[in-house]
Amino acid sequence: MGVKPDKKVTLKDIAQALGVATSTVSNAYNRPDQLSPELRERIFETARRLGYSGPDPMARGLRRGRVGAIGVVYPDRLSYAFTDPVAPLFIQGIALEAEQAGYGLLLVGSTPQEDSTLAATASVDGFVVQCFADGDPLYQAVIGRRLPTVLVDNFSDTPGLPWVTVDDVGGARAAAEHLIALGHRRLGIASLELTRQSVGGILTLEQQAGASYGPTRARLQGYRVAVEAAGLSWGRDVVVYECPENTLEEGRRAAEVLLGQSPRPTAILAMSDQLALGVLEHAARQGTAVPTGLSVVGFDDAPIAAQTTPSLTTVRQDHVEKGRRAGQMLLALLEGREALEPVILPTRLVVRESSGPPPRS
Amino acid sequence: MGVKPDKKVTLKDIAQALGVATSTVSNAYNRPDQLSPELRERIFETARRLGYSGPDPMARGLRRGRVGAIGVVYPDRLSYAFTDPVAPLFIQGIALEAEQAGYGLLLVGSTPQEDSTLAATASVDGFVVQCFADGDPLYQAVIGRRLPTVLVDNFSDTPGLPWVTVDDVGGARAAAEHLIALGHRRLGIASLELTRQSVGGILTLEQQAGASYGPTRARLQGYRVAVEAAGLSWGRDVVVYECPENTLEEGRRAAEVLLGQSPRPTAILAMSDQLALGVLEHAARQGTAVPTGLSVVGFDDAPIAAQTTPSLTTVRQDHVEKGRRAGQMLLALLEGREALEPVILPTRLVVRESSGPPPRS
DNA sequence: CTGAAAGCGCTTACAG
DNA sequence: CTGAAAGCGCTTACAG
Numbered sequence: 001m002g003v004k005p006d007k008k009v010t011l012k013d014i015a016q017a018l019g020v021a022t023s024t025v026s027n028a029y030n031r032p033d034q035l036s037p038e039l040r041e042r043i044f045e046t047a048r049r050l051g052y053s054g055p056d057p058m059a060r061g062l063r064r065g066r067v068g069a070i071g072v073v074y075p076d077r078l079s080y081a082f083t084d085p086v087a088p089l090f091i092q093g094i095a096l097e098a099e100q101a102g103y104g105l106l107l108v109g110s111t112p113q114e115d116s117t118l119a120a121t122a123s124v125d126g127f128v129v130q131c132f133a134d135g136d137p138l139y140q141a142v143i144g145r146r147l148p149t150v151l152v153d154n155f156s157d158t159p160g161l162p163w164v165t166v167d168d169v170g171g172a173r174a175a176a177e178h179l180i181a182l183g184h185r186r187l188g189i190a191s192l193e194l195t196r197q198s199v200g201g202i203l204t205l206e207q208q209a210g211a212s213y214g215p216t217r218a219r220l221q222g223y224r225v226a227v228e229a230a231g232l233s234w235g236r237d238v239v240v241y242e243c244p245e246n247t248l249e250e251g252r253r254a255a256e257v258l259l260g261q262s263p264r265p266t267a268i269l270a271m272s273d274q275l276a277l278g279v280l281e282h283a284a285r286q287g288t289a290v291p292t293g294l295s296v297v298g299f300d301d302a303p304i305a306a307q308t309t310p311s312l313t314t315v316r317q318d319h320v321e322k323g324r325r326a327g328q329m330l331l332a333l334l335e336g337r338e339a340l341e342p343v344i345l346p347t348r349l350v351v352r353e354s355s356g357p358p359p360r361s
Numbered sequence: 362m363g364v365k366p367d368k369k370v371t372l373k374d375i376a377q378a379l380g381v382a383t384s385t386v387s388n389a390y391n392r393p394d395q396l397s398p399e400l401r402e403r404i405f406e407t408a409r410r411l412g413y414s415g416p417d418p419m420a421r422g423l424r425r426g427r428v429g430a431i432g433v434v435y436p437d438r439l440s441y442a443f444t445d446p447v448a449p450l451f452i453q454g455i456a457l458e459a460e461q462a463g464y465g466l467l468l469v470g471s472t473p474q475e476d477s478t479l480a481a482t483a484s485v486d487g488f489v490v491q492c493f494a495d496g497d498p499l500y501q502a503v504i505g506r507r508l509p510t511v512l513v514d515n516f517s518d519t520p521g522l523p524w525v526t527v528d529d530v531g532g533a534r535a536a537a538e539h540l541i542a543l544g545h546r547r548l549g550i551a552s553l554e555l556t557r558q559s560v561g562g563i564l565t566l567e568q569q570a571g572a573s574y575g576p577t578r579a580r581l582q583g584y585r586v587a588v589e590a591a592g593l594s595w596g597r598d599v600v601v602y603e604c605p606e607n608t609l610e611e612g613r614r615a616a617e618v619l620l621g622q623s624p625r626p627t628a629i630l631a632m633s634d635q636l637a638l639g640v641l642e643h644a645a646r647q648g649t650a651v652p653t654g655l656s657v658v659g660f661d662d663a664p665i666a667a668q669t670t671p672s673l674t675t676v677r678q679d680h681v682e683k684g685r686r687a688g689q690m691l692l693a694l695l696e697g698r699e700a701l702e703p704v705i706l707p708t709r710l711v712v713r714e715s716s717g718p719p720p721r722s
Numbered sequence: 723c724t725g726a727a728a729g730c731g732c733t734t735a736c737a738g
Numbered sequence: 739c740t741g742a743a744a745g746c747g748c749t750t751a752c753a754g
Contacts, residue, residue, distance in 0.1 A: 010747055021725040026749060035723065053505045057484040058423040059747035062730050067419060067484050069467060078460050082453035091468075092443035099439050099472050104483055106430060107456070107466040122465055123418040123428050123484045144414045309670050371731055382741040387733060396739065420731035423746050 009052040017046050029055055061123065069104045070094065070330060071124035073142055075132045078109030084246055084274055085302040086319045090152075093323020094128055101331050110138050120145065126334050128152060128326045133196040133212040148333035150326045154214025162333070164325040164343045168215050171315035171347030172222025172269075175297045178313070178349055179267045180230045184295060184358045188258030188265035189223060189240045190251060190275045192216045200244035202257065205235055207242075219271050219299065239265060243275055251278015252285075259286075259294070266358035267295035273302040273314055280308060280354065291356035301350055310353035317347045370413040378407050390416055422484065430465045431455065431691060432485035434503055436493045439470030445607055445635055446663040447680045451513075454684020455489055462692050471499050481506065487695050489513060489687045494557040494573040509694035511687045515575025523694070525686040525704045529576050532676035532708030533583025533630075536658045539674070539710055540628045541591045545656060545719045549619030549626035550584060550601045551612060551636045553577045561605035563618065566596055568603075580632050580660065600626060604636055612639015613646075620647075620655070627719035628656035634663040634675055641669060641715065652717030662711055671714035678708045 015022040020039070027034040028043040047054070061067040072094060074081045081087045091105065098105055103125070108118050119141040126148035132139040132155065142149065143159065151163040179187060194203070194211040211217035224234050232238070239261050243250035254275060258265055259282075270276035276298030280290060288294050290310050298305060301316035322345055329340045376383040381400070388395040389404040408415070422428040433455060435442045442448045452466065459466055464486070469479050480502040487509035493500035493516065503510065504520065512524040540548060555564070555572040572578035585595050593599070600622050604611035615636060619626055620643075631637035637659030641651060649655050651671055659666060662677035683706055690701045 008747090012747075022747090023726085023749075024724060027724090030749075039723090051507065053507055054481050055749085056423075056747050057482045058419055058428060059730090060482070060749075061484055062417075062419040062423050062732085063747080063749045065730075068479070068482055069484065071465075078456040078466065079453050082449035082456070088443035088449045092440050095439040095443070095468070095470070099470060099479075102472055102474075102479060104432075104479055105439065105468040107452075107468065109456070109460060111460050111463055113463075118429070118460075118463060118465055120415050121418045121421070121429055123422055123430065146412065146414055304665060304668065307665065307669060369731090373731075383731090384733075384742085385740060388740090391733075400739090416733085417731050420746090421733075423748085424731080424733045426746075 009050050011052070011055060013050060014043060014047050014052050017050060018043060026055065058123070066125055066334075067123050068102060069106045069124045070098050070327070070334075071106045071108050071119070071122050071127040071142075071147075073119060073127055073129045073138065074107065074109040075130065075136060075138065076110060077112065078107055080245075081107075081109065084272070085304055086273075086300050089303075089319035090130070090323040093320040093325075094327040096320070096324055097327030097331055101335070103331070103334075117141075126150075126330050128323075128330055131213060131215060133193075135212075136196060148330060150329045150333070152322065152326050154218050162329045162339055162342055164322060164329065164345065165214070166317045166322065166345045167347045168218035169222040169225070171299065171317065171349070172219035172271075173226045174222075174347070174349040175269055175299070175313075175315050176223045176226035177230075178351065178355065179269070179295060179297060180226060180232070182267075182295065182355065182357050184265075184267040185232065185237060186263055186265045186267075187223075187227070187238045188254075188261070188268040189220075189238060190254035190258065190268055190270040190279060191220065191240055191242045192246055192271040192275070193244060194242055198242055198244055200242045200250070200253075202261075203240045203242050208240060216271065223269055246272050246274050248274065248278040248281060251275035252282040253278075255279040255282035259288070267297070267355070270296065270298050273298040273300045273305045273312060276312055276314065276354075277304070277308060280310075280312070290354050293359055295355040295358070297355055305350075306352065308354075313352045313355040314350055315347050316350045318345060321345060370411050372413070372416060374411060375404060375408050375413055378411060379404060387416065419484070427486055427695075428484050429463060430467045430485045431459050431688070431695075432467045432469050432480070432483050432488040432503075432508075434480060434488055434490045434499065435468065435470040436491065436497060436499065437471060438473065439468055441606075442468070442470065445633070446665055447634075447661050450663075450680035451491070451684040454681040454686075455688040456684075457681070458685055458688030458692055462696070464692070464695075478502075487511075487691050489684075489691055492574060492576060494554075496573075497557060509691060511690045511694070513683060513687050515579050523690045523700055523703055525683060525690065525706065526575070527678045527683065527706045528708045529579035530583040530586070532660065532678065532710070533580035533632075534587045535583075535708070535710040536630055536660070536674075536676050537584045537587035538591075539712065539716065540630070540656055540658060541587060541593070543628075543656065543716065543718050545626075545628040546593065546598060547624055547626045547628075548584075548588070548599045549615075549622065549629040550581070550599060551615035551619065551629055551631040551640060552581065552601055552603045553607055553632040553636070554605060555603055559603055559605055561603045561611070561614075564601045564603050569601055577632065584630055607633050607635050609635060609639040609642060612636035613643040614639075616640040616643035620649070628658070628716070631657065631659050634659040634661045634666045634673060637673055637675065637715075638665070638669060641671075641673070651715050654720055656716040656719070658716055666711075667713065669715075674713045674716040675711055676708050677711045679706060682706060 131153040298314035305312040492514040659675035666673040
């Protein structure tokens with residue numbers, strides 16, 4: 001340490017040392033116009049000398065009812081958040097707005113102990129909450145705080161809070177339509193989690209109906225609309241595999257299982273680029289050429305999607321913008337401005353090299 | 362909103378409603394063993410009914426002298442942090458430790474207004490500070506807080522605080538030695554910033570001597586040791602181009618300028634993978650084959666380095682581990698345990714496809 | 723321009 | 739097991 005003082009120096013100490021009232025010292029920091037520049041400088045000088053680092057943030061926060069921090073809540077362990085290449089983009093978007101307004105970002109996730117104390121005890125002025133499953137205790141803890149809160153990504157039980165989401169249904173539909181238009185008649189889906197703590201595997205129709213995560217549910221629906229509009233049977237021509245985690249490994253496993261089905265799918269729709277990259281990896285290892293032997297379509301348009309070989313056909317959503325909008329909505333609430341209207345951001349199919357006609361057979 | 366109560370419900374309200382002392386209500390939340398389970402349940406029941414969401418974090422923080430948050434300070438605008446593919450890994454490392462101990466992560470950067478108020482007013486128990494240039498006001502503001510603080514990445518003026526860094530000198534040296542061993546005699550360096558708010562460009566020897574950022578200085582030194590050990594002249598055989606930002610675009614520009622020198626370098630050492638990827642892009646656009654026409658070596662071993670075509674030869678450092686160690690050191694301080702010793706993490710050259718012998722000429 | 727006083731919402735010895 | 743009291747460090751009307 002070395003710098004840690006023996007006892008905390010407070011505003012009061014400065015006031016005493018100078019023989020002025022504490023309110024005057026407070027004013028020196030918060031209302032420069034309320035005292036002479038000379039006195040103000042003497043106060044700062046004394047503060048420096050005594051090692052006073054300015055008003056204590058917690059005491060000030062308590063008094064003012066504002067700390068200057070936005071809570072960004074991740075539905076899982078925080079360390080997992082950074083496994084996903086698009087999570088940083090979303091946070092960047094929030095940061096863009098927060099830094100303008102002078103707010104910091106408090107990242108909150110679940111703890112290994114599975115309690116939700118962090119959300120219950122986080123010193124923040126409001127929350128941005130992303131993609132929770134119904135009944136998640138962490139989510140309940142956040143809502144229980146009754147702070148200004150913005151919901152991101154298709155919540156199923158939105159309690160009247162402002163929200164921003166993306167057109168998951170439309171994006172998924174466009175992805176499936178693209179493959180069907182190319183001639184594919186047998187599709188595999190590498191799905192994100194449907195419910196909390198799912199174990200993964202091939203899903204029955206009944207299990208699919210129980211999807212609790214908003215984006216997952218919406219994307220399944222979008223795929224299905226396209227499939228049925230083309231006269232195909234969702235139950236017979238499509239296999240859905242649920243990945244218990246959004247990782248490369250699970251993407252590989254999904255590909256392995258899906259390609260082991262018979263009849264074999266000629267294309268795989270992945271609900272994230274992360275999963276799609278795993279599918280590409282599996283294909284490369286198996287010597288399956290993409291797109292001639294297998295078509296792959298992702299979701300997100302992560303920066304890496306354009307850089308892989310082959311580059312990835314995917315559904316683009318603007319994660320930075322999603323974060324910005326959420327930040328704007330929350331700041332409007334925090335600053336007492338008029339609440340912003342909910343927003344549905346567009347998605348857009350980006351066709352690259354990983355999709356093509358199915359192999360002739 | 363909808364959920365915002367008219368007036369804040371406090372612990373006192375619960376106590377009054379039940380006719381017990383406030384301390385009893387407080388105990389219900391903090392010391393379950395201090396009262397009967399029945400009374401405790403009645404208290405929670407009343408809290409639910411009145412819409413009390415538990416003890417106010419700020420008041421509790423003020424009283425206890427602890428908020429449960431670690432400040433992670435980024436030397437620039439926070440939104441830039443997520444431009445770098447390795448920043449999330451570092452944060453992930455800190456998160457891994459913080460979530461174990463029940464701490465949240467408060468991300469703090471500079472604000473567009475260039476003041477350092479956020480660092481001065483952030484409600485945190487301690488700081489992890491990464492890579493500041495000498496005299497940066499944001500850094501001064503953090504140090505001025507006199508909170509437990511851990512320094513990451515080669516600080517030049519370390520005021521006796523615990524720190525973790527990596528062997529930048531050794532890594533850079535290994536990278537340069539690798540190229541020299543392959544036969545390269547003329548090197549270009551795509552450098553990270555040397556000082557705050559630098560404008561970039563080719564650097565004179567004198568300018569190089571003024572490097573203020575620790576890692577930049579250390580890597581320049583490492584490259585130089587290798588160059589001079591091989592009997593080459595640092596001033597004559599090496600061109601250093603400073604990139605004012607760590608982005609793909611600046612990497613492209615660096616390549617453009619460096620390859621415009623005469624004699625032309627046959628290899629480029631980039632101080633980050635991000636810059637190296639920019640160099641690769643420029644080469645691809647110019648039709649310069651890598652590694653046959655140009656060798657490129659990065660720094661970091663970001664996840665994407667293995668995925669590019671050609672894959673990137675680079676210096677590996679473990680960003681997650683760096684974050685973990687910083688987190689461990691800070692937590693040791695916060696929890697009053699014995700301070701951990703400073704750590705220098707190893708770096709290691711990872712040879713991939715982007716480096717080879719120079720073209721014959 | 724300056725100062726005395728109240729109070730933000732809680733926790734913690736301490737006494738019973 | 740329960741309660742009265744002090745105080746964490748500050749800001750904000752308010753009076754002068």
